[in-house]
Amino acid sequence: MKWDWKGREPMTRKIVVQIPANARAAFLEPDVEEKLGQLGELVLNPFDRPFTPDELATRLETASACISTWESSPITPAMLETAPKLELVVHMAGSVKNVIAPEAFDKGITVLSGGHAIAEAVAESIVALILAVGHRIQLVDAAMRGAVRWKSPEMEADELRGKTVGFVALGMVAQEVIRLLKPFHVNCIAYDPYMKPDKAAELGVTLMPLPDVLKRAQIVSLHLPQIPETDGMIGREELRLLPDGCLLINTSRGSVIHEQALIEELRTNRFTAALDVFEQEPLPLDSELRRLPNVLVRPHIAGVNPSSRLRIGRTLVGDMHRYFNGEGIQHGVSKARLALMT
Secondary structure (H helix, E strand, O other): OEEOOOOOOEEOOEEEEOOOOOOHHHHOOHHHHHHHHOOOEEEEOOOOOOOOHHHHHHHHOOOOEEEEOOOOOOEOHHHHHOOOOOOEEEEOOOOOOOOEOOHHHHOOOEEEEOHHHHHHHHHHHHHHHHHHHHOOHHHHHHHHHOOOOOOOHHHOOOOOOOOEEEEEOOOHHHHHHHHHHHHHOOEEEEEOOOOOHHHHHHHOEEEOOHHHHHHHOOEEEEOOOOOHHHOOOEOHHHHOOOOOOOEEEEOOOHHHEOHHHHHHHHOOOOOEEEEOOOOOOOOOOOOHHHOOOOEEEOOOOOOOOHHHHHHHHHHHHHHHHHHHOOOOOOOEOOHHHHOOOO
16 A cells, blocks of 8 residues: 555555566666555566557556556557546657657646656767767778788877767757767857757857758767658758768668768768668668768667666656655656657
């Protein structure tokens, strides 16, 4: 038996955990699962697969909270109608766009997301990509494993220190990258029509139009959401603005770059691209992006790793305690923010 945070009467709270049985430990360490259990009765997923919609709907009928993750069944408007006690949805992943119906916000349901924990992982990946490309890690390693006997001028690093780094959009990931880059004393510029100048100044970023960012930055990092306005936003015209020797990084969504235009520009060998996302995923085996020498490709893994999954679990269970104790939550998602999620 639990007491609600207002201390008025005893209550039994049911928390549906959608995470499959064979994946639960990847998010919930034993002490974290124990802490979660302090909030109410855990209705665990006994299967090594996500709940089906019917299985989820049945369990939500008496639930106060629901925890989901990647590939979980979404909570539909019909499910909301038969879940009168549901007040909290906790998504142990990033975007909640395809997880919860917008009507949930109209019903006063609070939604939490692990986006910040993922943003930290993506930001670290971006810095790793910048350093790997700048220090020519892959190229030098390949040369040393081949016929090259020793060092040459072509192997020398292009230092990050003092570079101009351009950001296209200044969301959570971009802001975390800016924090990580501070020791390198880089000059940060950005295009973000929604960012207020005082907030940009607080971040140490100079706002300017998109063409100016693309022309001036030696490193350009894309952080755009996948919405109609950003589809193909970085096209042939924009790519031609990039200076020779530039590094273009995309860890946001593949659709924001016109991929064929990117391939054509990369064929000129004017600049380098580090890509974690693509128009079509998985990236086709015959994609030219897999073969171009001035491209570093990764299979959409910048934000997901063992540490980030556990950080998501620990962070959101802590926020659940804050919620049920009547304290301010730290990782809530608003209906307005939902519209910009992908």
